[in-house]
Amino acid sequence: MVPADTRIDIERFWATIERSAEIGPGRPGGLSRLALSDADKQMRDEFASWCRDGGLSLRIDGIGNIFARRAGTDNGLPPVVIGSHLDTQINGGRFDGIAGVLAGLEICRSLDAIGHRTRRPIEVVNWTNEEGGRFSPPMVGSGCFVGAYPLDWARGRMDDDGKSIGEELARIGYRGEMEPTPHAFDAYFEFHIEQGPHLDREGMQVGVVTGGYPSTGMLVEFRGETAHTGPWPMERRKNALVAGARLLVAVDDLGWQYAGSGGKATAARLVAWPNKPGILSDWAQAVCDVRHPDGETAAVMAERMRRAIGESAARAGCTAEILDSWNWGGDIFAADLVDEIRANSLAFGYRTKDIHSQAGHDAYFVARHAPAAMIFAPCRNGITHNNLELCTRDDLEPGLNVLLQSVLARADR
Numbered sequence: 049m050v051p052a053d054t055r056i057d058i059e060r061f062w063a064t065i066e067r068s069a070e071i072g073p074g075r076p077g078g079l080s081r082l083a084l085s086d087a088d089k090q091m092r093d094e095f096a097s098w099c100r101d102g103g104l105s106l107r108i109d110g111i112g113n114i115f116a117r118r119a120g121t122d123n124g125l126p127p128v129v130i131g132s133h134l135d136t137q138i139n140g141g142r143f144d145g146i147a148g149v150l151a152g153l154e155i156c157r158s159l160d161a162i163g164h165r166t167r168r169p170i171e172v173v174n175w176t177n178e179e180g181g182r183f184s185p186p187m188v189g190s191g192c193f194v195g196a197y198p199l200d201w202a203r204g205r206m207d208d209d210g211k212s213i214g215e216e217l218a219r220i221g222y223r224g225e226m227e228p229t230p231h232a233f234d235a236y237f238e239f240h241i242e243q244g245p246h247l248d249r250e251g252m253q254v255g256v257v258t259g260g261y262p263s264t265g266m267l268v269e270f271r272g273e274t275a276h277t278g279p280w281p282m283e284r285r286k287n288a289l290v291a292g293a294r295l296l297v298a299v300d301d302l303g304w305q306y307a308g309s310g311g312k313a314t315a316a317r318l319v320a321w322p323n324k325p326g327i328l329s330d331w332a333q334a335v336c337d338v339r340h341p342d343g344e345t346a347a348v349m350a351e352r353m354r355r356a357i358g359e360s361a362a363r364a365g366c367t368a369e370i371l372d373s374w375n376w377g378g379d380i381f382a383a384d385l386v387d388e389i390r391a392n393s394l395a396f397g398y399r400t401k402d403i404h405s406q407a408g409h410d411a412y413f414v415a416r417h418a419p420a421a422m423i424f425a426p427c428r429n430g431i432t433h434n435n436l437e438l439c440t441r442d443d444l445e446p447g448l449n450v451l452l453q454s455v456l457a458r459a460d461r
């Protein structure tokens with residue numbers, strides 16, 4: 049039996065965070081480690097070598113998800129899985145996602161240090177392209193794993209330079225042979241920074257995540273006609289850039305209308321072609337999303353966003369098509385895992401709070417496949433997707449200890 053006060057080694061964990069923070073540097077203090085870039089490859093290589101050094105066996109699936117397994121005493125049983133993502137936004141921080149993957153490694157190292165072999169195997173997973181910062185949609189690796197996205201479709205997603213996920217996986221040596229068909233998980237735990245201000249503001253040490261804000265995102269394409277910006281009559285203009293701009297303003301307005309009850313709406317991205325002075329654009333793509341703590345209200349917001357697409361296109365004389373849409377959130381996490389996390393946190397004496405995630409996470413997809421839960425650590429002022437994202441050892445250690453005990457309880461039963 050492992051003593052209930054067994055803890056992780058925060059200095060050892062911190063050293064892996066610091067090494068990761070050197071790979072793909074962005075603005076000062078931050079990271080710019082886009083999915084399947086050279087920096088992502090370098091980080092994957094580093095992670096894989098740490099795993100091999102720890103005696104973990106590695107497998108890579110067809111969408112580049114990396115699974116590192118620590119054997120149990122009964123390897124016929126499904127593993128307890130810990131995971132998150134090593135890719136970052138273009139102006140990302142050092143902790144978002146990364147802390148969750150390296151947490152899994154630290155759990156294995158902590159068990160090695162006390163010479164404990166769990167009954168069930170433990171797996172650490174790095175999911176491909178969680179951020180969606182280079183390839184849309186986000187959370188492609190975990191979505192593919194659970195069958196939400198077909199493998200061929202996912203591999204065909206392209207970045208702004210016309211490079212596909214499949215080509216880039218092959219280029220960096222991470223296009224595995226294994227079909228991303230889901231092998232059974234006993235349970236899935238994801239440790240993540242909160243990415244919001246609540247835990248930090250309230251002096252809480254551990255966030256017990258009970259679910260996520262129901263969210264709907266869309267990739268919308270507008271088609272119009274190029275023409276001269278001078279002589280062409282207003283009533284004949286089909287400016288796709290304007291259609292996209294109208295949509296994004298409408299979506300932002302939606303966010304303000306629901307802000308009082310906790311709603312959010314995001315105008316995330318607009319690209320257009322030719323997007324030059326002197327000519328009207330005949331093509332535009334926009335990415336937008338809505339989210340709300342209440343599921344029914346979130347659905348109303350999504351419907352209003354959908355209506356805004358048609359209205360924006362019509363006002364600009366264009367046509368619109370929703371190329372892709374994604375949904376996640378709700379009270380999807382497993383009650384017994386959530387209870388386990390809360391009980392372990394309270395047993396350590398940590399200031400503990402139940403919380404909803406407002407961001408998307410791989411755990412949302414995994415929850416379709418296996419019992420899943422998340423543990424949040426506070427981050428300074430909630431700043432994230434920003435090079436100033438900041439956590440200290442003290443911010444991270446409580447959640448990691450709770451993760452260790454929760455994984456042990458699950459893996460040894």
Ligand SMILES: [Zn+2]
Nearest residue numbers: 133144145178
């Ligand atoms: Zn993340």
